[in-house]
Amino acid sequence: MTQHVDDVRPVGTVSRPVPHVAGNGVPVRPAPPKPAPPRRAAPPTPDVTKQQPAGSASWLPALGVLIVGMFMSILDTSIVNVALPTIQLELGISATDGQWVSTAYSLTEGIMVPISAWLGYRYGSKRIYVLCLAGFTVASVLCGLAGGLGSLVVFRILQAVPGGIIPVTCMIMLRRMVPPERLGAAMGLYGLGVIVAPAIGPSLGGLLVEYTDWRFIFFINVPVGILGVIGAAIVLKKDQGHRDRPLDILGFATIAAGLFALLLALEEGKDWGWTSYPIMILFTVAALCVALFVVIELEVDRPLLDLRVFTHFQFVLPLLLVSVISMGMFASAFFIPQFLQGPSRGLTPVNTGLMLIPQALVLAVLLPMSGLLYDRIGARWLAVSGLLVAGIGLLTLSEINVDIPNGSLVLGMCILAGGVGLAMMPIMSSGLGVVPPESAESASSFNTLAQRVSQAFGLGLLNAFLTVAGAQGLADRSGLLTQSDPQVAAMSQNQAEMLVFYQRTSGIAQADAYSQAFVVIGLLCLAGAVLALFMRGGKPTAGSAPAMAH
Template sequence: MTKSLDDELVRGDVAANERRAGGRPVPPASKPPAPPPPPTPPATGWGLPLAVLITGMFMSVLDLSIVNVAIPSIRKDLGASIESVQWISTAYSLTEGVMVPASAWLGARFGLKRLYVALIVLFTLASLLCAVSTGLSGLIAFRILQAIPGGVLPVTCMTILFRIVPPQKLGAAMGMYGLGIVVAPGIGPTLGGYLVEHTNWRVIFLINVPVGILGAIAAAIWLTKFPAEKSKPFDFVGFGFIAASLFSLLLALEEGDNWGWTDYRTVMLFLGAAVFMALFIVVELHVEHPVLDIRVFKYWPYVNSLLLISAMSIGLFAVLFYVPSFLQDAQGWTPLNTGLTLLPQALAMMLLMPFAGLLYDKIGARWPAVVGLALVGTGILLLSRINVDITRGELILGMVVMATGMALGMMPIMTGGLSVLPPEVSDSGSAFNTLTQRVSSALGLAMMTAMVQDNSAQYIADRATLLETGSNTQLTELQQQGATGLLPLYQEVSGQVQAAAYSSGFFLAGSATLVGVFLALFLRSGKPGGGGDRPVAH
């Protein structure tokens, strides 16, 4: 009876309100109380926790760049081919990317501090196993183990940062955090070159052990404890399908050159990748809590940004992988000199990235992206002139031009793409963004390797034909030189073949990046708007 009377009074009040408003419903005077906001982080006391986060992030990023310089030494020590040894980097990048979607769930399920400490411990253990591995297969397996925490660390660090830093200090904190991310790739090649030249390639993994131990202890002492939350169920089925699809695709690209592109194994892997990806899409469209919300692909500006990020990532990783190999194999440079040659391009990125952020705030993403992509493509095309006699200055010029474009274009492209997404799918957008960078670099590197191998075989065949049809004078000289003279000749021809193959790969990567300039014209221009300035999905 009391409940009925209360309902009548409520309906009477609503009707009275409608009469006063000319028949239009009037919203209630007050809304139900909202849940209490999360506690505001303290204005002080976040400096040491931030330093801990930078250390962990720095270690994971440094490990990827420092290994690239050591690839030739690892290949010689373990007796592996270049197409096999590139899995040391590719497997790490792919696994790291696949782990990104699980990061948010893991943080909520186990608590951010507990997860961070566990990630640092696992990364340290995997680094130790990499250092003591005796074969290429074991090293690749331990790199995959190392990439599991390496993929979760970036998202975990960023989440903790946003919770411990007060809003008014977030810009300064992000500046310090971002600086650590940029410095790691800058000093990685130089540090790796020094360690490989004066010690052994295994030391590049061993240095993570003391840093990881100290980092885990510091995190246990200074990081704020975040309680575990009641988490939504993890989408194991969707996660398994996308992992299987990516693995099948990469394996087909890696082994297709050896097996043949029409071999049944290659065809079945391509077919399996397509089927697993289709199943992933079906599952994500029907499951209540998808591991990744694929509705983000309804927004063309976001998809456009992913395409541009892919083009830049492929070019960047092609240069970072093949230039060190060429300098050490074809020109006989030491690892330290190789690292010093790569250092200027990293310093250019470190100096210009903060400027790119300010530029985006002033004029938007379009023109920084256009100029950036043009410079990246131009720099890679400059590197396509690579030959056995190329000077250090020419290499540095091409890499610095490429790095300048990377610094100017990458951040505006990423920010412009993510800014168009509605808040409810922004987390998935960030995950797909990181996943695109990781997977596109891995897939691009596999495709470049396949193309380089094909070109190398063709160039060797061409030069063998020239040698067979050489003049009598050349043949007489070779006979007089004997076996001792043939070795330098073989090394010279091998270097020329390697340079010609890399030149073709760089030309293709640079040309593809320049095509992206046209796509960049469709990015938004003008000062970015705040809040709800989002385009309608197409």
């Protein structure tokens, strides 16, 4: 076989393609080479907001930073309530005017909750958290420097703006950074800021008011806030904001107006009269605004809050149970100090605070423990047992009277705290774990909003109940004694003795009203224990709590 001369090439020469020749001798142009397939673009850098770290070491420091901010924002509410009588005295204002120091904060805080998730989505949760923590600290300084009622109320409103955003932002960031199978443990630690802060607020407030100056209840936030801002800037992972979701202005306007009207009616009902025209108008406005909000959210393409979360029974049921147990915890935190510092007992703020420390210790122990148990056995039986224990604690507190030993009150509060510590965080974790990813931010907002409204709603209704029951009890006891009674006639000769007699009679009527109120809330908790049987059971798995996604 002969070799063609053209095929012989020196070694190392570059081979060139030989043109093909058609049968008629005309060279044929070779077909152009096929284009190489396009190179696949490198996958985009994953958004840190969608990552779920595998180990606990990566999220524990960040969780600690979130607990600091949450603890500070909630502590401020309970600590101010203790100092209100002193503030009123030093500023020379009436009790009705002084109440606006607390009311202005509560109203503004509630209004800011619905927009919190959108702000985090738009500008990034880390940026919003750091700015809110810094803003809360600066506003606290201004509150401490206030020279009168007007400036103090304005600065409290400025303080409440970031104070209302921080809880929702913390909850959203917690769900993003914690693996679903460790959500219970994380929520147990997170509960130290949510539940323990109101429990120790009266103690700390009493110490500051009695031994320093009422302005230090605000100044105490400064070092904590500075450390929190520094820690957040270093530890928290940065997440990018998104510009693809415009603000639902109509939705925000309607829900803000509805919440403002509802919270104002609940705050002022006891003073304005629950059947008065202003209160009835506020309730009507609240109902209409909320109804309009629902219509708007169901029609717009990008709603402010996703109402589809309410189609999940396992989200709605825990939301109701959280509301019930929040009502019991915060009602006792409000009424017990009021009773201890009332005319029948006359304890100082410091001594009152010392009596509340044991329940704070119970919460501090049980909250992390309940989180670990949730990761092992799920929420159902923790919720059932916790609500039962809370109900028993409230029924124990219903034995309250002017002569009740302090130990009995402490025992009842500790039993109640034990129930709250067992049930609160598992219930919240279970409810937040069932919603789909696209609705997770709205679920966090509704959870925070339910706690705020239930606390105001419970205190408002119970205040109305106490007003009626207390007045009736005082009238009944006064009617038993007449001026013809020799004992009363003798006491009327001495105004001091008469004053003591009146204070004791008033204290008895007040204690009877508190007793009836605790019975009502205790029965609600026991009913909640029955409903908790319908919660999902079993150990939560990695797929049971969807990761956060935008």
